[in-house]
Amino acid sequence: MPLLTVAVVLVAALGLLNLVLLLGVIRRLREHTDLLSERQSAPPEVMLEVGSIPGDFVSTTVDGRLRTRADLPPMTLVAFISPGCDHCEEQLPLLRERAAEMPGGAEHVWVVVVGKGPETQTYADLFTGLATVFVEPGSGPLPTAFAIKGFPAFGLLDERGIVKSTAFGIARLDLPVAR
Known part of the structure; x- marks a missing residue:
């Protein structure tokens, strides 16, 4: 026992x-x-931090217009996309939709296609009439001015040209709606 x-x-x-x-x-x-x-829960840093001002730049749009930081209109959506990037490809339909809805029209949406070769023209053509479109290499003036760290990169600039929000996906930006 x-x-x-x-x-x-x-x-x-x-x-x-x-x-x-x-x-x-x-x-x-x-x-x-x-x-x-x-x-x-912390979003990946894709570009300048919120509250930052983009660096100075001089760049030419696909239709030959020269643009500088001073030309950024208030409340501008900026998008940096690159051909060959799967996530960029997924974002294209929603980016086109948001570009069409953006108050102020094409002047208030800047799409920067980053890369070289004929694929960049295909991407640029998607936004003709919807946005101010640029095609630049990764070391170009716009990716440098916005300190792009990855693709796709989306940002919204406020009335003073200060970065108001950034995101890896366009759906995460708090965009104004056209009335």
Whole structure:
């Protein structure tokens, strides 16, 4: 009988130890989940930080007009896309839709197609009449002025030309709606 009592106490102690270890693992998993959630909720930095002013630039649109930072109209949507970028390709229909809805029309939407070759012209043609379109290399004046870190990159400039919001996806921008 004493042997049975010792065995029961030993099994109970082992069960309690298992429970304590399991609770510790659960606590660590919750901490890990919280850390991952915080990391995923922070949007990736794709361009200048909110509150920044784009650097000076001089660039030419696809229709030959010279543009500088002073030419940025108030409340401008800027989009940087690159051919061969799968996520850019996914964003094209919604970007076209938002460009068509943007108050102020094509002057208030600047689309910069970043890259070289005939694919850039295909992308540029998609926005003819909807936006002011530029085609530049990755080291061009506009990607440099906006400190582009990846593609696609979308931003909204406020009335003073200050970056109001940025996003990796056009749907995440708080865009004004044409009335």
